[in-house]
Amino acid sequence: MHALNKIAGMLLLAGALCVPLSAPLEASVTLTDQSGKTVVLPERVERVVAIPIPLASMVMAIDGGVERLSSINEGARSDIEEGLLGTMFPQARTLSTAVAGENFVPNSEALAASRADLVIQWGDRGEAVTEPIRRLGMPVLALRYGDSMLVSDWLRLTGAALGKGERGQMLAGWFEQGVHAIERRSAAIAPEQRPKVLYLMRARAGLQVAGKGTSMDADLRRAGGVNPAAELPGFAPVGIEQILAWNPDVILLNNFEPGLSPQTLFEDRRFSGIAALDSRRVYLYPRGGFRWDPPSQETPLTLDWLFAVLHPERAEPGLRDRVRAAYQLLYGHELNEAELGQLLRLELNAAGRNYVELFGAQR
Amino acid sequence: MRSGRKVLWRGSSGLLLLLGLSLLAGLVLGRYTIPLTQVAGILLPGSWLGAGAESDPVATRVIELVRLPRVLLAALVGAGLAAAGAALQSLFRNPLAEPQLLGVSSGAAFGGVLGMLLVGDGPAVVAGAMIWGLLALAAVFWLVGHQSAGRGSAVLLVLAGIVVSGVFAAAVSLLKLLADPQNQLPAIVFWLMGSLANASHERMLLVLPCIALSLLLLYRLRFQLMALALGEEDARNLGVRVGPARWLILIAVGLITAASVAVCGVIAWVGLVVPHLVRMGVGSDHRNFMLNVMLAGAAYLVMVDTLSRTVAEVEIPLGVLTALLGAPLFAVLIRRLGRGMEA
Amino acid sequence: MRSAETVNEAVLRAEGLGYCIRAQQRWVFQDLALQLRPGELCAVLGPNGVGKSTLLRLLANVQSQSAGRIERQGRVGYVPQAVHPALGLSVLEMVLLGRASEISLFGVPGQGDYDAALLALERVQAAHLAQRPFGALSGGEQQLVLMARALAADADILILDEPTAALDWHKQSLLMGLLGELAGQGMTIVVSTHAPQHAFDFASHALLLFDERRHRFGPPAEVMDEAALSALYRLPVCRLELPVMASGVAAIPVFRKSVDEEVER
Numbered sequence: 001m002h003a004l005n006k007i008a009g010m011l012l013l014a015g016a017l018c019v020p021l022s023a024p025l026e027a028s029v030t031l032t033d034q035s036g037k038t039v040v041l042p043e044r045v046e047r048v049v050a051i052p053i054p055l056a057s058m059v060m061a062i063d064g065g066v067e068r069l070s071s072i073n074e075g076a077r078s079d080i081e082e083g084l085l086g087t088m089f090p091q092a093r094t095l096s097t098a099v100a101g102e103n104f105v106p107n108s109e110a111l112a113a114s115r116a117d118l119v120i121q122w123g124d125r126g127e128a129v130t131e132p133i134r135r136l137g138m139p140v141l142a143l144r145y146g147d148s149m150l151v152s153d154w155l156r157l158t159g160a161a162l163g164k165g166e167r168g169q170m171l172a173g174w175f176e177q178g179v180h181a182i183e184r185r186s187a188a189i190a191p192e193q194r195p196k197v198l199y200l201m202r203a204r205a206g207l208q209v210a211g212k213g214t215s216m217d218a219d220l221r222r223a224g225g226v227n228p229a230a231e232l233p234g235f236a237p238v239g240i241e242q243i244l245a246w247n248p249d250v251i252l253l254n255n256f257e258p259g260l261s262p263q264t265l266f267e268d269r270r271f272s273g274i275a276a277l278d279s280r281r282v283y284l285y286p287r288g289g290f291r292w293d294p295p296s297q298e299t300p301l302t303l304d305w306l307f308a309v310l311h312p313e314r315a316e317p318g319l320r321d322r323v324r325a326a327y328q329l330l331y332g333h334e335l336n337e338a339e340l341g342q343l344l345r346l347e348l349n350a351a352g353r354n355y356v357e358l359f360g361a362q363r
Numbered sequence: 364m365r366s367g368r369k370v371l372w373r374g375s376s377g378l379l380l381l382l383g384l385s386l387l388a389g390l391v392l393g394r395y396t397i398p399l400t401q402v403a404g405i406l407l408p409g410s411w412l413g414a415g416a417e418s419d420p421v422a423t424r425v426i427e428l429v430r431l432p433r434v435l436l437a438a439l440v441g442a443g444l445a446a447a448g449a450a451l452q453s454l455f456r457n458p459l460a461e462p463q464l465l466g467v468s469s470g471a472a473f474g475g476v477l478g479m480l481l482v483g484d485g486p487a488v489v490a491g492a493m494i495w496g497l498l499a500l501a502a503v504f505w506l507v508g509h510q511s512a513g514r515g516s517a518v519l520l521v522l523a524g525i526v527v528s529g530v531f532a533a534a535v536s537l538l539k540l541l542a543d544p545q546n547q548l549p550a551i552v553f554w555l556m557g558s559l560a561n562a563s564h565e566r567m568l569l570v571l572p573c574i575a576l577s578l579l580l581l582y583r584l585r586f587q588l589m590a591l592a593l594g595e596e597d598a599r600n601l602g603v604r605v606g607p608a609r610w611l612i613l614i615a616v617g618l619i620t621a622a623s624v625a626v627c628g629v630i631a632w633v634g635l636v637v638p639h640l641v642r643m644g645v646g647s648d649h650r651n652f653m654l655n656v657m658l659a660g661a662a663y664l665v666m667v668d669t670l671s672r673t674v675a676e677v678e679i680p681l682g683v684l685t686a687l688l689g690a691p692l693f694a695v696l697i698r699r700l701g702r703g704m705e706a
Numbered sequence: 707m708r709s710a711e712t713v714n715e716a717v718l719r720a721e722g723l724g725y726c727i728r729a730q731q732r733w734v735f736q737d738l739a740l741q742l743r744p745g746e747l748c749a750v751l752g753p754n755g756v757g758k759s760t761l762l763r764l765l766a767n768v769q770s771q772s773a774g775r776i777e778r779q780g781r782v783g784y785v786p787q788a789v790h791p792a793l794g795l796s797v798l799e800m801v802l803l804g805r806a807s808e809i810s811l812f813g814v815p816g817q818g819d820y821d822a823a824l825l826a827l828e829r830v831q832a833a834h835l836a837q838r839p840f841g842a843l844s845g846g847e848q849q850l851v852l853m854a855r856a857l858a859a860d861a862d863i864l865i866l867d868e869p870t871a872a873l874d875w876h877k878q879s880l881l882m883g884l885l886g887e888l889a890g891q892g893m894t895i896v897v898s899t900h901a902p903q904h905a906f907d908f909a910s911h912a913l914l915l916f917d918e919r920r921h922r923f924g925p926p927a928e929v930m931d932e933a934a935l936s937a938l939y940r941l942p943v944c945r946l947e948l949p950v951m952a953s954g955v956a957a958i959p960v961f962r963k964s965v966d967e968e969v970e971r
Contacts, residue, residue: 074544102540205553206560207678229676236677239560240429241395244421258546270428273421456792583812590806592793600768600784601859602807611811647794650814 031160034153035123035130035142041161042117048162049116050076051100051129052143054296055158056092057085057289059120061297061330062159062167066092070114071099084343085289088333104129112136118161147218148295148303152176155297171297174329178300179222182307185314186224195249195310197225198276199293201235203264204257207243208235215295216252223306225250240270250310251276253284255291260284261348280353283309288323288343289331301326305344305359312354319359320344337361374645378658382438385665389434390426392673397422433562436570437668438661440559440627441637443574443619445660446581446653448634449641450612453588455507457520461635462620465520466527468631470499471624473531476538476551484550489569489625495531496621500613502527557628557682559668570622577615577622582653584612589649630664630682632689637663639696716741717779717894718765718863724773725760733918734760736773740913740923742896744862747889749905749926750898751938752915758898759787759867761915765896766865780894783861785852787868791840797851798836801826804858819858826858827851830884845872849881857888864888866897870904882908902935902943902957914938927955 029041047070050056056076059069066089074097080086086093098110104122111119111133119133123142133140141161143154152172159168199216202208210216211232220227228246229236251274253260262282265271276282286305290296301323308315320340327333335343341361349355391402401419405426444462451460462468474495478487506523535555542548581588587608590598599605623630637660641647645655667688671679724736734757742748750758763769765776766784783804791800801823802815809815815823827833830850835843840851849869856864866885870878878901886908889895899905905912905926912926914934922929935943935957942960 078546202549202553205550206558232677237558237560237680238676239394239672239678241393241425241672242676242678244395244425257549269424273424453793458793586806586809586814587811589793589795589799590803592791592795593789593803594792596768597786597789598803598806600766600786601803601855603803604811607811642794648796649799 029160029163031141031157033123033140033142033157034144034150037123037140037142039139039141039161041139041141043163045118045162047114047116047118049099049106049111049114049119051104051106051119051121052145053079054290054294055120055143055154056080056095058154058158058297059162060085060089060092061289062155062164062171063162064332065089066095068162069095070116071096071110073097073100073104075100079287079290083287083289083291084333084335084339087339088289088327088331106132108132108136111138120158120161145295146213146215148215148222148299149176149179151295151297151299152179171330175297175300179303182300182303183222185316186222186307186311189224189311189314191226193311194224194226195281196228196246196275197250197252197310198228198243198246198248199252199254201254202237202257203253203260206237207240208237209243210234211236216293219295219299219303219306220252220310223303223310225306225310243271244274247275249275249279250281250283252293252306252309253282255285255287255293262352263348266351280351281309283352283355284345284348286344288327297330298326308358309354312358315358320361371646371648371651375651375655375658378641378645378655378662382658382662382665385662385669386434386438389437389665389669390430392669393425393430394673394676395421395425397425402426428563432564432567433559433668433672434665436562436567436626437559437665439567439571439574440623440630441633441664442578442657442661443623444630444633445637445656445663446578447616447619449638449653449656450581450584450588450616451634452638453592454609454612454616455520456592456594458639459635460520461632462616463629463631463634465500465503465524466529466531467496467500467503467617467620468624468629469528469531469535470502471496471621472555472629473534473538474498474621475554475625476535476542479551479554480538480542480547486569488554489573489622492625493573493618493621496624497614497617499527499531500617500620504613554628556680557630558678558680559627560672560678562627566626570626573618573622577618578657580611580615582657584608584615585649585653588612588653628682630685632685632693633660633664636689636692636696639693643696643699715743716777717744718742718896719777720765720774722774723761723764723771723776725757725764725769726772728772733772735915735918735921737919738774738915738921740911742863742894742911744892744894745889746910747885747895747897747908748911748913748923749909750896750913750915751900751902751905751930753939756915756917758915761913762865762867762896762898778863780862781860782863782865783856783859785849785856785864785866785869787871788845788848789852795840796836797827797832797838797840797843798823800840800851801836801854801858804855807859822860823854823858826854829857829888830854846874846877846881849873850884853884861893863894863896866895868898868900870899870901878904902930905930906955906957930957 029043031039033039046068048059048068049071050059050069051073053073053075056072057079060066072095077097080092099106099114101107104125105128116138118141119138120141120143121130121133122145124144130140130142141157144150152175155172155175156168159165197220199210199220200207201210209229209232211229211234213234217227217230228248251265253262261284265277265282271277285291285293288298290298292298292302304319304322308319323340324335327335344359346360391399401422405423448461451465452458471492474491475488478491503523506526507519539548539551542551587603590601590603591608595605638656641655641659667684668681671681671684719741721739723738725734727734750761752758764771766782768784802819805815805819805822808819824833827836830853832847832850832854835847835851843851870881873881882904885895885897909926911924912929914922914929916938922934932943932945939959944958946956946958948954948956
């Protein structure tokens with residue numbers, strides 16, 4: 001299949017080289033991206049630059065490989081090297097990260113050199129990040145960041161742009177179904193049964209919580225939790241006293257700070273006395289092809305996991321199997337036990353209440 | 364002079380009282396509500412003040428592990444920065460001198476980031492901040508030259524500070540570029556922003572010897588500091604040992620700046636605003652000026668930090684508040700200074 | 707001419723003194739000599755730029771000479787033309803700074819230092835200024851305070867750079883009279899001035915600096931004749947005998963330009 005695509009691509013490329021560059025390609029795909037702009041793409045996209053961090057793994061998931069990716073974000077490299085992405089797609093280790101610069105501003109020279117025919121970029125970070133791409137005459141597919149539900153359209157748009165509209169559509173449907181399933185299950189939970197859940201975006205370099213407008217805030221509400229920091233704007237720095245005053249029932253730890261684990265909080269005497277620590281409900285987010293805390297194609301799994309963590313008594317057993325199935329669907333990869341354990345952070349989260357019972361391997 | 368002695372120490376006692384009140388406020392106020400009686404019970408166990416208050420282990424930890432190290436660190440850093448500012452103002456014969464303005468903080472920031480990148484968080488950051496802070500100070504001194512008695516010296520000083528700050532700010536940006544954006548950068552950015560949020564007894568003890576020793580040094584050098592305000596040549600003619608005095612002062616200032624940058628990042632304006640406030644409020648008699656500056660600086664930073672962590676659920680960065688309060692305060696000072704010159 | 711005895715008594719002695727601005731390879735003055743005993747007051751006269759200030763700085767050891775040698779017996783107090791403290795100092799603090807050489811690096815002035823400072827202020831009749839801010843004083847008062855500062859340092863030799871420059875006639879006479887009094891108490895004083903009258907009325911010696919090589923040192927009545935003064939200021943200067951004056955001598959310059967050429971000869 002791949003080889004066939006390649007040959008077709010090469011034929012097309014040869015054809016494209018024969019016609020003058022100014023002439024619009026006869027066969028083209030027209031899309032409306034998340035910024036409302038119309039994007040005209042060649043029927044067969046060959047070189048994709050994915051500037052948003054989650055789009056590296058998403059393109060791999062949709063396309064089933066890295067062949068068409070010509071450059072990804074430096075930030076995605078840790079998914080390849082520390083997460084499972086590199087295990088599933090070994091060639092990803094050699095991908096260039098030259099185009100996406102600091103704060104997602106593209107490097108025009110590297111972008112021009114990439115000769116990309118599709119550049120995926122954030123559409124809600126101002127013209128400064130998209131304008132340099134348009135100036136080079138390259139088509140920009142702009143995506144919006146925020147609520148996790150935006151991801152289903154990332155899947156649709158990226159699928160369509162890559163000429164795999166059906167697969168994109170299918171994954172988007174799977175995504176929405178998964179999210180809605182969790183929403184339905186948590187809708188039945190009475191307000192007084194919803195635990196107070198705090199997501200710590202930073203726990204080592206100061207304290208930062210996820211407030212209004214963050215995907216973590218929306219996710220933990222979807223999974224039947226209450227965010228005591230919901231009124232704060234974005235990722236907000238707070239003092240330890242504020243956290244003590246909130247007294248959350250569950251604390252979720254980010255995947256961004258190296259060396260951070262629930263143990264870090266258990267060892268910090270300032271945290272003791274918080275309900276979440278007393279009941280040992282401090283958990284580090286899992287990490288597979290992508291970090292589970294920010295939105296990505298793996299978000300339905302995040303919500304499934306989160307619901308189980310927040311409401312262990314209502315948890316649907318068999319998350320391990322669902323994760324395995326999802327990886328088969330998304331990446332065509334069969335997770336082994338060790339990979340699954342690493343993904344779910346079984347070791348680091350072992351001390352967390354119910355964690356091993358919920359997510360450990362069946363004896 | 365003898366009659367003035369009572370008035371003289373009235374100012375210091377006033378400032379001491381202010382410091383005491385601000386420390387108390389810092390211990391009592393916070394996002395985690397603890398009744399006053401309970402605070403008293405925790406601080407003075409067994410005393411009649413705390414009797415009757417129910418014991419809350421979290422409250423005890425908040426007081427002992429969060430607020431106490433934080434107010435003490437704020438007091439230490441505040442006293443240090445204010446004294447460093449006052450010392451530099453004498454040394455450079457310039458009322459605008461301040462560690463931040465002179466590029467010392469930028470140098471220390473560079474050294475700290477370098478230490479963080481090469482070795483990791485901890486003593487390397489403190490050592491790096493100190494060494495490069497002192498180097499930056501030496502660079503400014505070399506640029507201005509020691510015959511800084513001329514009229515143009517104010518401009519020269521500011522220019523030298525701009526040059527040194529500029530170089531080190533660029534170097535810090537370069538280091539940030541070289542840092543691993545996922546693993547190292549967030550810690551660097553947080554550290555550079557300046558905050559007392561990570562205050563702990565360990566951190567306080569780490570910088571206590573440094574700052575306390577420097578404060579003692581500056582206090583003992585208070586007569587030399589007054590002499591240096593005359594200018595190098597005049598002071599030397601009077602028999603002042605300009606060289607040793609200057610180097611000791613520079614080392615003390617460098618240690619204070621670097622140590623405070625190392626534990627709580629760059630906190631601007633304190634060294635500029637506090638000495639001027641003291642001069643206007645309680646006078647500049649050399650006998651207790653340095654002491655007053657230290658007391659006032661400690662009280663000032665404790666109050667500002669208490670404000671930063673209590674006004675909103677979000678913690679306002681300390682550097683933002685000191686600038687927000689300091690700059691307008693200084694603007695008022697400039698206006699009054701200008702009017703004084705016309706009169 | 708002088709006996710060996712008086713030479714030995716000299717507390718300030720310079721021989722073959724010269725100063726060269728190295729960057730310009732230019733000698734400001736060369737081969738200058740003077741000697742003063744306790745109680746003697748020497749007025750240094752000369753046109754602008756002839757090196758009066760430089761000479762005083764060499765004598766006070768503020769700067770070092772390029773040639774020759776200076777012998778000083780006792781402590782030298784140097785009073786600059788003006789001091790601009792960067793930060794506010796009170797008069798008392800300014801005078802206390804005169805005690806700096808007595809105070810260790812980590813020390814502060816003790817009671818003895820305060821007593822010495824107040825005494826010094828009393829000697830220049832400025833005790834009433836003690837608590838005033840130095841910067842708020844008039845030029846004349848600042849000069850008095852700076853003199854007190856030198857006195858507080860227990861100076862035996864006082865070197866003053868044009869202390870009368872900014873003063874009206876009355877203040878000039880008060881200040882010069884004060885210097886005369888101090889000399890009367892046994893101090894050795896060197897003072898630069900643009901007023902020959904100061905030399906006639908108060909000085910035991912005058913040092914006239916004509917140019918790089920030519921200088922004259924001696925009692926004012928001897929060295930400050932009409933020819934010398936005329937050459938010094940490049941103006942016709944008349945010396946008049948005035949019976950009403952203390953010294954009985956006055957030097958009157960003729961400023962009108964038309965007569966300029968006559969004197970040039």
